[in-house]
Amino acid sequence: MTEDVTPLLRATGLSRSFRLPRTSLFAPAALRHAVRDVSLELREGNSLGIVGESGSGKSTLARLLLALDRPDSGTVHYRGREIRPGAPRRLTWFRREVQVVLQDPMGSLDPRTTVRDIVAEPLECLRLPGGHDDRVDELLRAVGLDPSVRGRYPHEFSGGQRQRIAIARALAPGPKVLVGDEPLSALDVSVRAQILALLNDLAEAYGLTLLLVSHDIGVVRHLCTDVLVMKDGRAVEQGPAASVLADPRHPYTRRLLAAVPRLPA
Numbered sequence: 724m725t726e727d728v729t730p731l732l733r734a735t736g737l738s739r740s741f742r743l744p745r746t747s748l749f750a751p752a753a754l755r756h757a758v759r760d761v762s763l764e765l766r767e768g769n770s771l772g773i774v775g776e777s778g779s780g781k782s783t784l785a786r787l788l789l790a791l792d793r794p795d796s797g798t799v800h801y802r803g804r805e806i807r808p809g810a811p812r813r814l815t816w817f818r819r820e821v822q823v824v825l826q827d828p829m830g831s832l833d834p835r836t837t838v839r840d841i842v843a844e845p846l847e848c849l850r851l852p853g854g855h856d857d858r859v860d861e862l863l864r865a866v867g868l869d870p871s872v873r874g875r876y877p878h879e880f881s882g883g884q885r886q887r888i889a890i891a892r893a894l895a896p897g898p899k900v901l902v903g904d905e906p907l908s909a910l911d912v913s914v915r916a917q918i919l920a921l922l923n924d925l926a927e928a929y930g931l932t933l934l935l936v937s938h939d940i941g942v943v944r945h946l947c948t949d950v951l952v953m954k955d956g957r958a959v960e961q962g963p964a965a966s967v968l969a970d971p972r973h974p975y976t977r978r979l980l981a982a983v984p985r986l987p988a
Contacts, residue, residue: 729803730764731932732821732900737761737787737797739780757783759956760797765949767899770926770933772943772964774979775953781936784953785904788934789823790814819849822893826905828885832877838863838888839873845895862891865928866921883914887921894929901926902934907942919945940983944968952976 739758746753758780765771773781786792788799790806799806806817822845825831832841842862843855860870866887877885886906893901903922907915923946926933937943943950944964951961952973960973971977 730800731767731802732765732788732934733763733800734784734788735762735798735800737784737794737799739783739787739792739794756956758787758794761951761953761956761958762797763951763958763961765900765932765934767932768930769949770935770947772935772937772947772950773953774937774940774943774950776938776979779953780956781938781953782904783956785823785902785934785936789821789902790817815849818845819851819896820898821900821902822896822898823902823904824886824889824893824906827909828882828889829877831889832885834877837874837876838868841877841888842873842891842895845892849896851896858895859891862894865894865925866891881914882910883918886910886914886918890918890921890925894925897929898931900932900934902936904936905938906935907937907939915942922946940968940979952979 737758738756738760740754740756743753743755761780761784763771773784775781783792787794790799790808793808801817801820806814836844839856839859842859846855846858859873863870863873868884868887868891872880877888880888906922907918910918919942922933925931933946935943935947947964949962950964950967951958952967952975953959954975960967960971960976967976968980971980
């Protein structure tokens with residue numbers, strides 16, 4: 724029997740530019756090339772880390788993969804089906820399959836909404852049938868929170884607890900792919916390790932395929948099977964994380980690794 728090698732998610736030749744404010748009345752507006760001809764594949768059960776410095780195009784690439792922005796050129800396919808930004812109703816099936824956890828949990832959670840309604844929101848928006856209270860309680864337990872917190876509001880929690888709520892919300896519709904856009908960078912160092920371990924455990928428990936955007940190579944080394952390194956909007960190196968991070972070929976990747984802090988022996 725031949726093994727199916729079709730990627731779960733595939734991007735081909737993605738490019739995206741933005742017009743910058745004019746600096747002169749007569750000069751044309753300059754363009755910022757955020758993503759330049761990037762291609763990647765994410766296979767089911769694997770985890771891909773997209774790394775690079777601030778401004779390298781990581782988050783713009785993630786938005787293109789999530790169909791939250793339209794590329795100037797290139798395509799994104801999920802399970803062989805092309806994904807294009809458009810009417811929410813046309814993307815309902817894709818939103819059930821692919822969910823995202825953002826960087827700042829306080830900014831991504833409605834401060835006027837209870838935990839119960841935050842976690843249940845994707846179930847209601849995607850019109851999934853059945854009562855949702857049991858599902859909410861199950862997810863809160865899965866992320867390490869007691870279901871009794873369901874009636875509380877985001878401001879009543881610490882940053883790490885808020886990120887757990889955001890993760891529970893992302894898991895609500897039962898996605899196959901979980902995208903994290905710098906999900907640890909807004910947290911205290913001591914909390915990052917806890918959330919990192921939680922993501923690892925959830926990926927195993929729910930059979931998730933992960934796509935992680937991060938500037939922290941240590942996080943990617945711990946969590947990801949594959950890595951894509953971005954610089955100035957381009958993918959300068961990609962491959963298995965163990966190989967790329969142990970023996971980087973591109974000078975930029977070597978500089979990123981050299982910049983990782985190390986404790987003295």
